[in-house]
Amino acid sequence: MRTAYSVETVRTAERELMARLPDGALMQRAAAGLAAACADLVGRVYGSRVVLLVGSGDNGGDALYAGARLARRGAGVTAVLLAPERTHAGGLAALRRAGGGVAPSRQADGIPAFLRAAADLIDRADLVLDGIVGIGAKGPLRPDAAPLAALASRARAAVVAVDLPSGVDPDTGEVDGEAIRADLTVTFGTHKPGLLVDPGREYAGSVRLVDIGLSLPGEAAVEALQHADVARLLPVPGAESDKYRRGVVGIAAGSARYPGAAVLAVSGALRGGAGAVRYVGPAADAVIARFPETLVSDRGPRKAGRVQAWVVGPGAGDDASAVAEVLAADVPVLIDADGLRLADVDAVRGRDAPTLMTPHAGEAAALLGVAREEVERARLDSVRELAGRYGATVLLKGSTTLVAGPGGGAAAAVRVNATGTSWLATAGSGDVLSGLTGSLLAAGLSAVDAGSVGAYLHGLAGRLAADGAPVGAHDVAAALPLAWRDVVRG
Numbered sequence: 001m002r003t004a005y006s007v008e009t010v011r012t013a014e015r016e017l018m019a020r021l022p023d024g025a026l027m028q029r030a031a032a033g034l035a036a037a038c039a040d041l042v043g044r045v046y047g048s049r050v051v052l053l054v055g056s057g058d059n060g061g062d063a064l065y066a067g068a069r070l071a072r073r074g075a076g077v078t079a080v081l082l083a084p085e086r087t088h089a090g091g092l093a094a095l096r097r098a099g100g101g102v103a104p105s106r107q108a109d110g111i112p113a114f115l116r117a118a119a120d121l122i123d124r125a126d127l128v129l130d131g132i133v134g135i136g137a138k139g140p141l142r143p144d145a146a147p148l149a150a151l152a153s154r155a156r157a158a159v160v161a162v163d164l165p166s167g168v169d170p171d172t173g174e175v176d177g178e179a180i181r182a183d184l185t186v187t188f189g190t191h192k193p194g195l196l197v198d199p200g201r202e203y204a205g206s207v208r209l210v211d212i213g214l215s216l217p218g219e220a221a222v223e224a225l226q227h228a229d230v231a232r233l234l235p236v237p238g239a240e241s242d243k244y245r246r247g248v249v250g251i252a253a254g255s256a257r258y259p260g261a262a263v264l265a266v267s268g269a270l271r272g273g274a275g276a277v278r279y280v281g282p283a284a285d286a287v288i289a290r291f292p293e294t295l296v297s298d299r300g301p302r303k304a305g306r307v308q309a310w311v312v313g314p315g316a317g318d319d320a321s322a323v324a325e326v327l328a329a330d331v332p333v334l335i336d337a338d339g340l341r342l343a344d345v346d347a348v349r350g351r352d353a354p355t356l357m358t359p360h361a362g363e364a365a366a367l368l369g370v371a372r373e374e375v376e377r378a379r380l381d382s383v384r385e386l387a388g389r390y391g392a393t394v395l396l397k398g399s400t401t402l403v404a405g406p407g408g409g410a411a412a413a414v415r416v417n418a419t420g421t422s423w424l425a426t427a428g429s430g431d432v433l434s435g436l437t438g439s440l441l442a443a444g445l446s447a448v449d450a451g452s453v454g455a456y457l458h459g460l461a462g463r464l465a466a467d468g469a470p471v472g473a474h475d476v477a478a479a480l481p482l483a484w485r486d487v488v489r490g
């Protein structure tokens with residue numbers, strides 16, 4: 001499991017560790033890891049040109065000490081100081097001792113000369129280190145720092161963010177205005193939520209974690225399943241299993257207008273571990289024609305026979321009665337697409353069995369009564385808010401899919417899925433995900449596990465199916481067994 005902790009938790013852990021170590025030891029650990037990662041990235045340190053963007057806090061200190069290490073190995077290192085009088089004194093002295101230089105400053109030389117010099121240095125650099133601000137960040141990048149981020153983002157040089165890209169909110173991944181676009185982020189002690197959640201994740205590039213010896217508590221703010229975690233959660237039929245023991249998933253989806261949504265949801269459900277798939281709705285002929293193993297019924301969810309979990313909503317049009325019948329069932333329910341619009345909040349809140357809602361950003365925005373951009377800007381807050389309002393587990397689809405448990409509060413970790421690919425942004429892909437995830441619910445996974453395992457397999461299947469080319473949703477469904485095998489084989 002990859003875990004990320006909030007700034008507050010990191011600060012507490014750092015204080016505890018610092019109290020037991022000599023002054024500055026932690027920063028030296030960070031700088032040593034940072035310099036090593038930079039050396040790996042540039043390949044040849046000797047003779048390389050390195051520019052340090054240095055803010056007024058310890059993040060700048062890390063950059064300066066790492067710069068000193070690179071200068072000792074023969075790099076030409078120059079620091080661009082945002083606030084010379086408040087620069088980390090020990091770090092700056094170390095850089096000077098190692099032969100590093102300092103660029104003209106805003107304060108002494110004026111803004112035009114400062115920006116010209118910075119632009120010139122960044123243009124000619126092989127490597128730019130972003131030490132403008134780290135976990136001490138408050139609000140959008142300040143006006144004096146923002147132009148440096150813009151220059152670095154356009155640079156031909158490799159850009160390494162120290163701890164996290166400046167301009168990305170450490171706790172949420174939100175980006176308001178300019179931010180550093182890094183090729184690599186070297187982060188210390190633990191991942192920060194902003195490195196795992198979009199838009200921040202996109203700015204971070206690849207992420208390398210440097211262990212500085214922090215001990216962190218049990219509950220993370222954000223966690224991301226890895227292959228081994230998913231492998232442990234996948235349902236495996238025992239010797240005694242029959243189709244009913246493996247779980248029956250009911251799919252109430254599709255309409256005369258959208259029969260394809262029913263077919264695609266069933267295609268996902270058949271590959272999700274349940275022993276049987278029961279389809280209820282007006283698209284039975286289309287479903288049977290494609291998947292003869294499906295049990296079909298046109299009698300409505302209440303009379304359809306026993307299931308261990310329901311999926312309701314994909315392509316459902318305006319059939320509010322199917323949604324209401326499913327919500328009245330005493331088994332886990334996944335609500336997607338049209339079902340989200342048709343589900344009554346009180347009916348969802350009043351349920352005893354687990355409910356999993358799977359909106360994309362537009363659907364989440366409609367449920368929250370805000371603009372879609374607002375959800376995309378603040379994905380972590382949005383998923384928590386929705387989970388709190390509905391008292392349900394919420395899976396917010398997107399480039400980083402998030403899954404929040406029914407509490408909605410900051411106390412429980414939000415799961416983030418990183419296997420997604422932009423090729424998955426294709427019609428019907430969400431229907432496959434809802435069928436797959438409903439199947440995992442029927443097989444006995446909790447709503448949070450089913451959501452995060454479903455998103456993981458779906459993303460991986462999307463990658464395997466696409467392999468760099470466009471694919472349709474049915475290709476993604478067909479690749480689910482490949483993804484499952486890939487996870488199991490590790």
Ligand SMILES: NC(=O)C1=CN([C@@H]2O[C@H](COP(=O)(O)OP(=O)(O)OC[C@H]3O[C@@H](n4cnc5c(N)ncnc54)[C@H](O)[C@@H]3O)[C@@H](O)[C@H]2O)[C@@H](O)CC1
Pocket residue numbers: 014015018026027028030055056057058059060062132133134135136137138139140141142145162163164188212
């Ligand atoms: N505390 C520790 O034990 C360790 C800290 N380390 C480093 O120290 C960093 C935290 O250091 P600090 O607490 O000094 O904080 P930072 O250096 O992250 O940021 C604080 C400084 O940035 C300025 N600032 C805040 N928001 C800004 C914005 N939006 N735009 C521009 N400037 C802004 C503040 O005025 C302040 O001077 C970590 O991210 C990490 O890089 C590492 O050396 C490991 C050990």
Ligand SMILES: [K+]
Pocket residue numbers: 059130131132133134161162163164165166
């Ligand atoms: K930084």
